[in-house]
Amino acid sequence: HCVRVCMAASCQSSGAGAVLEGLRQHAKQDADGGVHVKPVGCMGLCSAGPLVSVDATETKTDVMYKDVTPDDTGDLYASLGGAPLERLRCPTDIPFFACQQRIVLKNSGIIDPEHLDDYIAAGGYSSLVRAVTELTPADVLREVKQSGLRGRGGGGYPAGLKWSTVAMSPEPHKFVICNADEGDPGAFMDRAVLESDPHRVLEGMALAGYAIGAEHAYVYIRAEYPLAVERLKKAIKQATKKGLLGRRISDTTFNFEIEIRLGAGAFVCGEETALMASIQGLRGQPRPRPPYPAEEGLWECPTLINNVETLANIPSILDRGGDWFKGIGTETSTGTKVFALAGRIANSGLIEVPMGIRLREIVEQIGGGIPDGRRFKAVQTGGPSGGCLPEQHLDMPVEYDTLRSAGSIMGSGGMIVMDETSSMVDVARYFMEFCMTESCGKCVPCRAGTVQMHGLLDKIAEGLATQADLDLLEELCDVVQATSLCGLGQTAPNPVLSTLRYFRHEYDEKLRPES
Ligand code: SF4
The missing domain is CATH 3.10.20.600 (Ubiquitin-like (UB roll))
Structure with a gap:
């Protein structure tokens, strides 16, 4: 039997470490039982953690258990080989699992993210080895273009187009950057991918390096993700030792080295020009574009920046082909x-x-x-x-x-x-406070505008504002959107504008009559 325990950050925070230890103790005492207890990455249903899954030996499908405590490990262990432990069972035929289609998360919750051999056994690094030994960089580029993959970081820019721009540059030095500075409130996709399947991202980066002619790369990751950082470091070390990263990959002439750079907690460093400044040791502030990083990026060299999820799609695209990927999703948003x-x-x-x-x-x-x-x-x-x-x-x-x-x-x-209990004015105020705090202060519309807009939202939420305040808020939204230097300021008004578009009555109800 293989018993998998989710050891991604969310399950760890609900006590998965003690569950893993408990199950390991039982397996130790039962040395002839042939039970392998394995730590794995995110299984997805974080609200029901700690999650444990037992492979299908007696049952047709794997059995998943939810809300497992250390006290349950004895019963759970004893049930192995017999009927599943119904009181902890989490059905896996529910839409939560059944309606998903996993490419990026294919290995998540299945392999041990700290064991390179587990990734290799699941087909990992085969795309990279095939690419560097059998394909030309142009072949790799063609598949990515064909896939229609668009950047998953938010912009949705076609990945193949970005890759081509960097690939076409005659400059001798180029870079690849993986943007793992995930900072949106409520977002934890990149963290989970890195915690669950770090080699997949590294393989995607190496394939990108091969396609565009770069030999050096950085993962820019926020320091608030200690588990992801630790697993990434371990993964880089393992892959380098195995000859899958570093010098002369698979005995070819292709070299690809990856370094990690930790973000210091500024949301704006997720913006690509600020991110590059931060890597270079400068203050993490955006600069006007053009020039775009694909033309002039790190140390003025052409630089390909993709986010974690974009890169994590690449090994599967190379493995199964751009046409296969294009067949998933819709015509303009594939995959x-x-x-x-x-x-x-x-x-x-x-x-x-x-x-x-x-x-x-x-x-x-x-x-x-x-x-x-x-x-x-x-x-x-x-x-x-x-x-x-x-x-x-x-x-x-x-x-x-x-x-x-x-x-x-x-x-x-x-x-x-x-x-129905959420106040949309409060939601807009929350996001504006976030942008105000995270504004880097380089340009006036964002630096001063977010403070003013937040003040007005505060006034509205407290029932102290008039129609004139709301008019001013709308005017400021337009100005800040149109005149801010980077995406943070340009999009800061969006939560206000969308709540006004659909929930204006909630604003109106809070206004007091003009005196
Ligand atoms: Fe900085 Fe805001 Fe201007 Fe962006 S828009 S450069 S975050 S002040």
């Missing part, structure tokens, strides 16, 4: 998307779904609906740059362009569900 489901929803956690899925399916089926008999009010996508979508948009397909036309964005994948 799958990982979302972090949070807020007032029964099943919160990490999910991967095909693009084009209806929001309603995510909220009502996969998410299990709103708990405590309350009504759905809105779903917030895209973090501080995104917006809130009401009930009438629940049947909208999840695609880059449809979300944008409805006043939100795909963003990196944070999805916060709100019920």
